[in-house]
Every structure is written in C-alpha cells, then in structure tokens.
Amino acid sequence: TADLNPVLLPLDWLLGTWESDEPGEGCFTTIKPFRYTETLTFSHVGQPVINFTFNAFHAETKKPLHRECGFIRMQPGTNRVAFMIAQNSGLVEIEEGELTAQQLNLQSQALARVSFAREPHVQKVSRVIQLRPDGRLEQTVSMATDNQPLMQHLHITYRRQTS
Ligand code: HEM
Numbered sequence: 817t818a819d820l821n822p823v824l825l826p827l828d829w830l831l832g833t834w835e836s837d838e839p840g841e842g843c844f845t846t847i848k849p850f851r852y853t854e855t856l857t858f859s860h861v862g863q864p865v866i867n868f869t870f871n872a873f874h875a876e877t878k879k880p881l882h883r884e885c886g887f888i889r890m891q892p893g894t895n896r897v898a899f900m901i902a903q904n905s906g907l908v909e910i911e912e913g914e915l916t917a918q919q920l921n922l923q924s925q926a927l928a929r930v931s932f933a934r935e936p937h938v939q940k941v942s943r944v945i946q947l948r949p950d951g952r953l954e955q956t957v958s959m960a961t962d963n964q965p966l967m968q969h970l971h972i973t974y975r976r977q978t979s
Contacts, residue, residue, distance in 0.1 A: 818862025823892045827866060829918050829947045830858045830888075833977040837952065839875035840972025845964055846936075851875035852882075854972055856953070865889055890915070897922070906930035907938055918947035936961040951976065 820828060839851035854872040861867070866888040872881045883904040890897050897920055899911040907929045913922035924941040940960040948954055957970040 818860070820860060821862060821864040823864040823890055824860065824866060826895070826915055827888065827890065827897070830866065830945075830953075831860065833857050834953050834974035835977050836972050837975045838973070840872075840955075840970060842970050844959075844967065844969050846961075852972070853878075854974070856974060858888075864892070906933040909941060911941060911943060920945040936963050940966055942966065948973070 820831070834856040836853045836855075839853055842850040842852055852872045852875050854870060856871075857869045859867050868884075868886055868888060870882075870884040872883065873879060874881055884901050886899060886901040888897065888899050895915045897913055897915050899909070899922060901909040901911065903909070907927065909924050910926040911922040912925045913920060920943075922941075922943045922945070927938060927941070929937060938959050938961055942958045944954075944956045946954050953974040953976070955970065955972050955974075956968065958966050958968045960966040
C-alpha cells in the first residue's frame, strides 16, 4: 500500500473505517425525527486526495438509505480543505472550510442536482466533522432548503473499525 501523501498528513486521523456506535439522530422541522446507522470509509492511493464513502441505513429495518461518496483535497501549506461530494439523492456538492486541530468546519460552495430531484431543494449545507478526545468521530450536518433556514439535520458519532 502507498505511503500517505505528505499534503494529507493533517488529515491522517480520518483514515480508516468508522461505524456509528449508537444510532445517529436525524431531524428537520418538516420531517419526522428518525434514527440511522452509518459506516464511513476514508482511504487513499498515495495521491494528495482522500477517497471517501458514507453509507447510511435505517436503524431498525437496516435498509440502505442515504449514500455519499467523493474526494477530499487540502490546499498545500494551508489549513484549507475541500470535499467533492456526490449523493444518491441526486445532489452534488463542493464543500470547503478549515481544519483546526482535529476539527473540520465545512460550508457548501456549490450545489447542483439532477433536473428531477425531489423538492424541497437543498440550498446550503454546513458540516462539522471532528475527532473527539475519547477517540470517537462526530459529525453534525445542517442544511437550508427552499423553504427552511439553516438548521440541524443530522448528528452522529462513530467508533473506528480499522486503522
Ligand atoms: C429528508 C437532505 C443526509 C435521512 C431530507 C430532506 C432533504 C435532505 C432536503 C427533505 C426535507 C424536507 O422535506 O423539508 C439531506 C442532505 C444530506 C442528507 C443534503 C447530506 C448532506 C441524510 C442522511 C440520512 C438522511 C445521512 C440518513 C438516513 C433523511 C430522512 C428524511 C430526510 C429519513 C425524511 C424522509 C425523506 O424525506 O426521505 N434530507 N439529507 N439524510 N433525510 Fe436527509
């Protein structure tokens, strides 16, 4: 296996597979609150790019629900991070933000969707991904839609499965 590209050393704490330790919580004013499980993978092939997959499932029925995959880049010599994300709902996003210690603060910079995407359409996404002192990874996602202001949609913590 390839050595991690040095540009990505500040993100080495993300690499591997993460499983939700207890179900995550989903909410939004317009929907019924729900619980979900999720598996994350972050890998690399030696390029200055991390490849990722986020696969979410219904907590009770285990049916596959939301999926995201994409790439992460860092601007060399800075703490600037970019996520390029494709979602199974028909949404694609560029999110950018900053890495501070082991916390990523990301905001959508560009959103696009398939012409027949379900409404309401997402207008903004903001996301915090952080490694907690207890070794768990935590993700919080907020969004704004056509008819709702920015508010939390997801909160979940994960335990590392492999390193
Ligand atoms: C609903 C976006 C991630 C599960 C929604 C809605 C939007 C949305 C726009 C409809 C809200 C409304 O009707 O007002 C997103 C975005 C995500 C994301 C942008 C990631 C950045 C997830 C994940 C799950 C999930 C990881 C985990 C299972 C649901 C469920 C609903 C929902 C169950 C309500 C039922 C439905 O509309 O399908 N989401 N979502 N979402 N989302 Fe997400």
